[in-house]
Amino acid sequence: MKKNATRIGIILVLVLLIAGAATLGAQGQKGEAEGPITLTVWNFKYAEEIGGKAFREMDRLFMEQNPGIIIDHQAQPESNYYQLLISAFSAKSDLDVFLTHTDQRAWGISESYYLLDDQIKDVMDTYADSALEACSETKSKDSGIKILPLTAQGNGFYYNKTLLKQAGLDPEVVPSDWNTFLNACEKLKNAGITPIIYGNQGSPFGICFTYRTILGTLLSSDEIDGFTDGSTTFKRDEYVQATRMIKELFDKGYVNVENSSIPYFMDGITDFQAGKGAFFCGLNSDIAHWKDFGTALGYENVGYFSAPVASNAKYPLAQVNQGAGIGFAVADHSPHKEAAAKYVKFMTSGEAGKVFMDATGAIVPNSTIPVDASNPMLTDILEKMNSHATPDIMNRVPGGMITDYYNFMTLYFISGEISESRYIDQVEAIYRSNL
């Protein structure tokens, strides 16, 4: 009886060990089988209706031209995307290509991104220099490229000309000068029109995007770059000034009262599209952009300016330009790096890039994709992005500070619970602790 118990126990342990080993072995075997290569692609935009449809079409084109490669495109949630990526990198799980932003969230884990330099020599000159710099680990257009750009991105203010007209304003006068902007907000408010639509629930993007545009006009490119290594501080007068400018908008009642209860994506955007407010700090590409608003309100009824410009702004024409907003990268542990590199090149240029641009209105920074020059608003934005580009502060600060930074934005601008000095001190402390 006792011997039987011992035997049963030993068998149980052995079964457990064999099952574990078999599972690990099976994982190790994956990808080594002969036949067509399957590339697993992760994408936080794949579940979107328009974007997803475009990606499916782009994949179809790629597989048609590359019969030996199968694309397994998987939608992933954007809210936890980088956490999922870290887990995939750590576990070296099935992941070959992934969509990524080009900010510090990416550069914080870029050792797991495959260096594309050798794979893209033949097409380097087709990408915009600013886009390649944004996609380079060394911020060089010639080397250190770990992402291929799918969109060029920036921020700016869109305005509803019809509502301005209703408030007795001349819609053809661009209200970018700070005093003109405030005057327009006051008149709109008096006419019963909400001057500014912000979406600040969860992440206060309304406030954050406004900061980006204003700081672009107050700080030089080098000063903004200085946020990467701590050589620029949040205690600078320019940051204090931008803070006061945004606070003034809140204090004077120019911001939609429900701003802290509606998320920027998509409620803020749809409110502006529905004509519920006159100004909206949007994006230049991809979403919340010229096409979204032009289609909803009529292109002739939408105006655009890069930023509200203070009278002492040193760079009044500055247009925030991230170089690249999102792009495709290859996982360093992928067993199919060459095929994966081929795929990311295909997706960010030529026929596939055009499919994405036409579907979403994104600005794809690749010369093989002709940009529609017939749209005056797009032409204006492109001219600003090309001629007056300045870096985006949020692409420079450490990715780890963003959540806490947003929490204190809410506490200062919306709850009004802390003083300006405490807010600035706290932001600086958060920044330093994440450097």
Add this chain to the structure above:
Amino acid sequence: MKRTRFRMTQDAKDALVLLSPLLVLTGVFLVFPVASNFYYSLTKWKGLGTPVFIGLENYRQLFQDTRFYSSLKSLGTLVLYIPLGVFLPLVIANILRTGLHGWKAYRALLYLPNIIGPVILGTIFSVILSQVGPITEILKSLGYANANEFYMLGKSTSAINTLSFLFVVWMRVGFGCIYFLAAMSTIDESLYDAAKIDGTNKFQDFIHITIPGIRFSIEFFTVLAFIEVFARMYGMIFTLTGGGPGYATYTLEFGVYMLSFSAYQKGYASAWAVILFFFCAIIALVQIRLIRKGEQS
């Protein structure tokens, strides 16, 4: 010198062999992660690459970190709600026990939050309590012009109190009622009959018979509440407040997640997890003592 030789009995050997699969699983999935967490708390590591040993630097940083003290403050507020979170279901269970018309329907309604779960509840309440939610609309319809300003999650004090009430009190009422009702069913009915002969009222029955009769269950439920507060709140915080405004609803558990997965500071997050581990260990010790006490009594 005579050496004593350790010899296992055959029964002990058999027990060890039979327990070994469980021991292996516990070692791999529980002991090893906890032990490695202690090691990582002494390193600078972001979850990728090789951890760099930095000694007690993470702990030095932790004790200077505003977030850490805000977390303790939040936990303090949450803990203050535990007495209410225990007392309320106890009273409701007592009312249900003594008979209430249609009490089965009430029981189902009260248990509903437990079925839905904290993530969904957090999301639902973030909408209900928002400036564009039903509460604001009701207030507006009642003629309160500035209803938009009534935003419970927008201010630090109201946010942590709202979170505390929802999670520690409201969400646990259903489970508490069922739990206490089950415990009350074990009390000998003859005690109540005898008390009735002595002329006691329902309140006196509750204080002198019911509470002493289920004392162990009340203590155990209280310990469970502590565990929930320290180690199971993440889902609701994430969906309801995101730790804000500021750090008003930050807790140790939430901090571990944010530092680890949002800030890529896994080494530092491990130091937070070690502190959380000690809090949980204290609660577990209390729980074990209570169980032993219950078994003895």
